[in-house]
Structures are given as structure tokens and as C-alpha cells.
Amino acid sequence: MSIASDLIRGHTDTIILAQLYYNDSYGYEINKTIQQKTAGRYELKEATLYSAFRRMENAGYILSYWGDEKTGARRRYYKITETGRDTYMRLMAEWKTAKSMIDSLIELEDE
Amino acid sequence: MSIASDLIRGHTDTIILAQLYYNDSYGYEINKTIQQKTAGRYELKEATLYSAFRRMENAGYILSYWGDEKTGARRRYYKITETGRDTYMRLMAEWKTAKSMIDSLIELEDE
């Protein structure tokens, strides 16, 4: 288990929604961006990524459509919905709360 | 699913190890402390708490022993080991890394 797997768990949706907030994108690109942003220290595993897409499309956070590439492998693009934007904002707020809560719970008390 | 469940996942061990770092304690007390520290906004579910004890004892992070209460319900106390202290320090370092990684991954880019 890599450093991040259990700590990042629960942020997958937020990470993806952030990438889709202003622009449509597709799985491969989203993952490359994540790797680049973290200097290779983190990546979503493909199975995780695509199962997140399924989950979020079922939840109504995103929509998908096939791109019309003339060349190269086909791409399934994802578009965030209004519900998805709301969800992103909610998840961000929850993260802020959780972050300070965790900080206060895991720090050592003065002995 | 409450706000924290998936976000806190992966921090259970760290939270418990922090509580045991300077003083032995037992399940019920640890959970009360958590509730008090978070003003009731978070608690470890009993099943989660006790399964974490088992996991960490198997991993050698903690040891357990029965208290010798003369009155009231019996208590199983837990004591952190040196391995447990090392683990706590490692988990704290991982949290710091993860925290900034998550922050950078979920923020919106300037459009």
C-alpha cells in the first residue's frame, strides 16, 4: 500500500470534479494531469478512475459523451453537471472541516 | 454516510496512537476524548475502534492488558510500543505530505 492510497481515499471524486469544473476532459488526460501535478508521487489507478466515473455519472455529477477524434484511440469525455458543481463545493467545505478535525485529533497533547 | 467517514478513513490508527502516545488508555475513554475534542462532531464507531485495536496489536503497535478496577465494568487497557511510536511519527509525516497533495489536487485552476 503506497503512502497515499488510504489517505487519498474519499478524495477521488473531488479530484476528478475539480479537473472537470471548467473544462470537459477524459480519463487518460485527467490521470496524466494528476501525475504531473504531484510530480509522479500519485496517480489514480485505472480501475479506481473508471469506477469513479461510473459512480459519479449514476449520481448525476457528470455526463459522458464520445469524442470525435479523427485519429488515435477513441476518448470518452466527461462533463460536469450543475449538481456536480454543487457537490464539488460541498466536498471542498467538508475537506476543510475534516482537515482541521484530523489535525486536532492526531496531534500530541502537551505531556 | 456522515461527512467524516470516508475522509477520516485511514486516520483511525493515527488518532488512537496519538491518544496512547504518553498514557495508556482504554477504548471507551479514547472514544469519549475524541467526541469531546471534536465537540461531538465525530466519534469512532465501536466496531471500528475495537477492530483497530486488534489490527494494531497484531501489527505490534500496541499491547493490551486488563485493568484491575475494583468497581465498574472491566477495562482493557492499551499501551503503545516503540514500534507504535515510530509508526505514529511516520503516519504524521505521511499526513503532512498527503494534506498538501490533496490541497493541490482539489483546488480549481484559474480559468
Add this chain to the structure above:
DNA sequence: TAATATACCTTGACAGGCGAAGTATAATTT
């Protein structure tokens, strides 16, 4: 032509969290 990069998908297993139920004693309330 072989290897690598791009791009997507599915299956099955695993691990942690948790709902639900149970056991037992002590303190408090009615």
C-alpha cells in the same frame, strides 16, 4: 517489426468502516 504510448473496460478480491446485536456491571432516576 517490436515496443511504447494512447485510451478504454471488466472481474474478482481485499480491507476498513459500521450497523446491529449481544454480554455484564454500576450508577442514577423514577
Add this chain to the structure above:
DNA sequence: AAATTATACTTCGCCTGTCAAGGTATATTA
């Protein structure tokens, strides 16, 4: 005195997200 609440621990089985492993297909590079 009886009922309720608080203290304290335990086990069983389900749910969900992650991921290893495998697969498909096209385009580019060595």
C-alpha cells in the same frame, strides 16, 4: 424497588472504494 442510563467490551456480516490483473484497440517511435 424497579427501570433506565452509563460504563465497557465483543462478534458477525454487509457495504464500499481501491486495486491487481487481465483484456481490447489504434497510432507512433525505435
